[in-house]
Every structure is written in C-alpha cells, then in structure tokens.
Amino acid sequence: MRWRSVMQATTGMAGRQYGLDWLRIGAFALLILYHIGMFFVPWAWHVKAAEPVDWAVWPMMAVNPWRLMLLFVISGVVSRALLGKLATPRGFAASRSARLAVPLLAGMMLFVAPQPWFELRDRGAYEAGFVHFWLNDYFEFGSSRGTPLPTWNHLWFVAYLWAYSLMLAALAALPARVRVLLQRGFDQLFTGWRLVVLPMVWLALARLLLHPVFGETHALFDDPYAHAIYGFAFFFGVALARSGAAWTTILGQWRALLGIAALACAALFAVHGMSDGTSAWETARLLARTALAWTAILGLIGFAQTHLHHDGPVRRYLTEAIFPYYIAHQTIIIAAGFWLKQAGAQTGLAFGVILLTTLLGCALTYESARRVNWLRPFLGLKRVTPRSLSATAAQEVRSQSFEKL
Template identity: 30%
Template sequence: MENERRYDIDWLRVVAIALLLIYHIAIVFQPWAAFIGFIRSEVPMESLWKLMSMLNVWRIPFLFYVSGMGVYFAIRKRNGGQLVKERSKRILLPFAFGVFVVAPLHVFVFQQYYKLPLMYYPHPGHLWFLGNIFVYVLLLAPLFFLLMRKPLRGFRKKLSAIMGNPSGPLSVSIFFIMEVRILQPAVFEMYALTWHGFFLGFLAFFFGFLFVYSGKAFWQTVLRWKWFYLGVALTSYLIRLFFFETNLPDYALAIESHCWIFGIFGLGYRYLNRPSRSLTYLSQAAYPVYIVHMAVLYAVAALVLPLAIPTPAKFIAISGFTFVGCFLLYEGLISRVGLLRPLFGMKKQAREMEAPGEGSANAVAAIP
C-alpha cells in the first residue's frame, strides 16, 4: 500500500466534480434557485430534484473523504513544513484569489441579470470548502505525521482488523450521527458555511486518512461488499423518495450517505484503478475547471434562459456550453499562462504532471 499508485481515487474525484457541475446546473431549473443566489429558469424542471436529492447526501462528504486520502499520499514525501507550504500554495492562494476575484464574478452576473444594484463584497461562494480543508490540514497534520513517522503498530493492526469486516467502515457513521444529533442542522445537506458542514467535513477528512492508513483491508472490504452497500443506499433513497418526500431523519441520512460512499469506493477500486491519458489530463484540469465553473454557468444561463426554446433544450444547452466554456478557459488561458497557474492551484511549470493522490486536484471538494 505504501508505494501503490491509486488511479481510482483520482478518477472518482474527476467524476464527482463532473456531477457537481451538473448539480449546480440543475439548481438553475429549481423554483427556489434565486433564493440561494442562482439565476432561475422561469419554467422549472422539478423532476430533476429527485436525482439531485440522491446526490445531495453523499457528494460533499465524499469529496472530503477523498481530500483526507490525498493527504496520506502527500505526507509520504513531505515533512510538516513542506506540507503546510505546499497546501498554502495549492489551497490558500486559490482560496484568497477566489474570494476577491473569482466568486464575485457570478454575483455580478446575477445582479446584472435581475437588474439589481451592482455591489461587491468578498465572499468564498462555491470555494468555501478550500478554507475548511486548509484548517483541517493545520489541525490534523501533527496527528497524521505521528501515525506516519512513528507507527502505532497495535493501533494500525486493530484498525485494519476492524476495516476487514463489512460493518467496520460503516461503524464510522456513529460519529456522523453524533455530529448531527449535537448540532441539529436545519437541513442535513446544508454544508456550505455552516458548523454542520465544517464538522462533517472534518470527520470525513480524518477518516479518509485513516481508511488509507489502515492498509488494504478497507479496500478489500468495500470491493467485496460494494453491491451490499449500494443496495442499502438505493433502498434508503427509494424509501425516502416514495414515502417521505426525499426526507429522512438526519441519522438515517448519515448511514445512507456512507453506504453510497463505500459502494462507490468499491466500484472505483474494481474498475478505475488503472492509468490513462484521459485521467492525466482531467486530474490537472478538474481543480481549475471547478474554480471557474460558476462564473461560466451564470454567464451561459443569462444568455440561454431568455431564448424561446423548450426548457429541456435549455438544460442541455447550458450543460454543454458550461462544460465547453470551462475547458476553453482552462486549455486556452489558465494552463498556458504561468502567472495564472498558481492562482488556480497549479504548478508554474506548464503540463507538469503529478502522481495520483497528490497535487492540485487533491484539494477539490464542492459546494451544495
């Protein structure tokens, strides 16, 4: 495990980010979009919410898990000072740039679209997670380095034994259930800029590290039991979809969330743990694309929504042009201008590739 290259983790990150972009596009077609600062279609597509509610319970915890896993791979080659310096470049710098430059762009488009007074104020917007992750690194790095540099062999052995049982990974749900019972969030899926989102992310980041630290037992378990986890998750989702209008108690959502996550980890470990040129390119592009996607989405929505075409066609058009616009910005500008690359979490050297589990894409999580 120490020297294994984990292509599946990078693949899952890329897929998750793509789903997050689609999720944000789908918000445009919800009747409540304007209440959370999104440009809203006059004709909604509320049926999209059924699929959105399936993603909602696991998409943010999943990406925090992946970020914690990424730190495990990163500190194999770094000391404490090097880790903080590297994460400051990859996380803190893009976060500051995003707060003052990137996030206000889609706010301006929103204000212009609805003919509101133009106002500027620093706000993390969809980049809120970067601040969270940087704090997690600072808080947990001493413990992580203790575990890595001075292995507690008894602890690691016991942890591996626990993870070797199908109930082992699921046992961490207890901590997430405790979190929601203590904080009692109004909505389980309300992660951005809330204490619930902060502590849920902290737990996922911490256990993401421990899952990789425990060795192959965790991965063999999620591989062997992936269909069980996915079956439980799907059953839970269908129950709340048909009988509870997509709502369940927070503790039930915490369990469903983890079943989705472990099932997806199992699928990734089985089918995606192999290199490819596409992965090399997309791992580099994912972070910058996520950073710019809200500004592109709002601009595209402002142009497409007034058109006299069917609403489903608007959804397809906004989806396509948003993805194309983001990759054009990445390929034509961000990845080619040395001064811009660090502001989007990339190294100054153009096209310098990194090992899976490391690098700029590691910081990626998402906003609801």
C-alpha cells in the same frame, strides 16, 4: 489476481491510485451537473430559472447526501499519500497552501466576483455594471444588500480542504509513537461491520443534533455541523489510506454496500413522497439519507479501486484539468443561466446551452491557464519548470513506447 494486486497497491499506497483518480474526476463532474441542476430545481440558489422543474428534484436528492463527502474522503486519502512523499509536515503545509490558498484568494477576488453581481441583478437589487460593482461594492466586507461580500461561494470546499490540510500537517508533527497509536486505534475501530455502522451513527447524530441548531453556513468559523460531516470524512480518508483492515472490508463488500445504497435511495424517495412533515417522517428521512450517504461512498470507492485501477492519457489530462474546471464552472453556470432567463429561453434549450457553455468555458479556462506559467498557480496548477518539463517528456516517451508494443 487483479483483486489482490489492487489490494496490495491500495493498502501499501504503492504507486498512483488510479481508481481514486477516476472517482475524483467523476465526483467533480457530477458536482458540475448538480450545480447546473440547482438553476432549475425549486431549491434556493444564486440565480433561478423563471419556471422550476419539479421532477429534477429526484436525481438531485439521489446524489445530494454523498457527493461532497465523497470528495472529502478522497482528498483525505490523497493527502496522506502526499504527506508521505514530502519531506516534512512543514513542506506538506507549504505545498497545500500553494495549491489551495492561492487559488482560493484568486477565486474570491476574480473568478467568483461575478456571481454575487448576477445574483443581485437577478433580484433587482443592483443596477450598475460589473466593473463598477467590483471596484466599489464587492469588497465592502458586509451584507448591506442581503448577500455577504466578498464571498467564496462554491470555493468553500477549497477553504475547508486547506484548513483540514493544515490540521493534518500539525498531526503529522506529533511523535511517531502517537501517530502509530492513532492509526492502530482507527484500524481496530473501523473494521468489519463497524466500518459501516459507526460512521452512520456519527453522521445521523450530527444531522439530528447539530444541523437544526447551526445549519450549514460554509463560513468556516461558525459551521460546526459541516465540520462534523466533512472534517470527519477528510480525516477518515487520511486514516483509511493506510488501513489494510478497512480496505479488506471495502473491497470485499462494495457490491453489497451499493445494493444497500440503492435500497436507501428508494426509501428516501418514498419518505419524500409520503412525508407530512412530522418528526417521525423527518427521522425516517434522516436515517435513509445517512444510510445512502455512507454506503454509497464506501461502495463507490470499492468499485473504483476494483474496476477503474488503470491509467491512460484521458486520466492524466482530466486529473489536472478537473480542479480548474471546478474553480471556473459555477460562474459560467450563473452567467449563462442569468442571460438565458433574461432571453426567456425554454427549459430544455436552457439546460443544453448551459451545459455546453459550461464545458466550453471550463475547457477554455484550463487550456489558457496551463499555457501561461504565471497564471497556473491561480487555477491550482503547479508552475512548470525545466525539470518538470523533462520529466513530462520522459513520461510521454515511455507511454508512446508502451503503446507501440
């Protein structure tokens, strides 16, 4: 009965999709941990620890192939639900612009600005203070110091999500018969084994053909590889939201999919340990990475909708808080990492301090923003109106009444 009720709620998009809410919260939390890890691993990043931690590469490799694609798939599903609630495609575009473009611009001007300053200071390429940097050098619209300025850094995700949302609004303006045909085509194409295999083929071809030529720039207009991956994931989520056939496969096979993901992860580890850099080993790495990415995404979605489809005050709090956390977290990580590096902190202590500082800083940012109405849009939060306050109060009364029963 539980599986059937979840299936009905999902395929019909009837009500809030609590499982996807929890999965989105978990994916953003994992992203924050991943960015803390980027300070320690040998890979290039904005600010690096004095001594890299080689073993940290392994857990990072396990989540790297699927962590961002999962967020884009969930965003696509949620965008389809929002599109159904709003009256017109124009209303959807306006709503998404307010919730994405405004915090993107505010983030570039304010929240992200300290990141390149710390990066340049860490490289020894800048001596002046941050205020001087922000007033005189940050808005140069160039790369004279080897770092593009201004920048959106980790907020590229918001820029891409906004662009895809505008494209979705344009698709929603198509005649109804065209939209029905598009959905029907998805339902016929992505069902059964094809739901697993065809996207893996697409992702593998993109990695094989586009990535070696274009790389991944996160610059929006010259990033064909990223659009082939993340644009596909977003619009896959849009169509998945109303595809009963695809949900039947996911909810019926999520355990097997997670099992395949675990095997693919083990294969990726083995290839990483044995590879000599030849094309054969790189092809094996590509295949293992692709299998891990797609089966993990589908398996986690199925798990979330099966076992996490429940509400509560923690979910309601974190669902709103996690986006402001995302906006603020990387600047806090870079700042804490820079000062700890300057102080010569040991690795274990540095990790604990960065983690605690990031959590406290994100919580302070959110708690401050949610209480200042004019500040809320800059962190991606809706403005509070008397009507919304009344609705929130009514919801709290219903929740308290339910808890007393």
